């Protein structure tokens with residue numbers, strides 16, 4: 001197999017311990033807010049499960065295998081990087097919800113947090129909502 005180096009950059013080789021696992025949507029509008037918020041919460045090194053709709057796949061999956069897939073990602077994070085916290089960050093105007101009101105999105109985030117707590121009791125699950133003007137605690 002041919003491999004051609006196109007870019008040089010030294011990445012750290014040490015396995016890290018994650019401060020948390022964060023589950024978010026892939027909506028790039030909230031990337032900066034989420035990263036700054038996580039830092040404010042003491043989360044600098046983290047595994048990010050970044051999927052369209054975020055925890056919608058846990059709370060209201062289009063198919064059951066979606067839920068299993070997300071749970072497996074969280075468990076893989078736990079196994080490889082030992083986070084003790086999971087931060088759920090839902091967000092305003094999420095395309096995966098097709099214009100659903102904020103209440104519906106927040107309700108899903110809370111439901112997802114409950115599901116995670118039930119599935120992985122050792123994890124501290126925190127639940128948040130990112131609006132265009134900042135991040136709110138929910139639940």
Ligand SMILES: [Zn+2]
Pocket residue numbers: 025026027052053054091093094095096
């Ligand atoms: Zn979204």
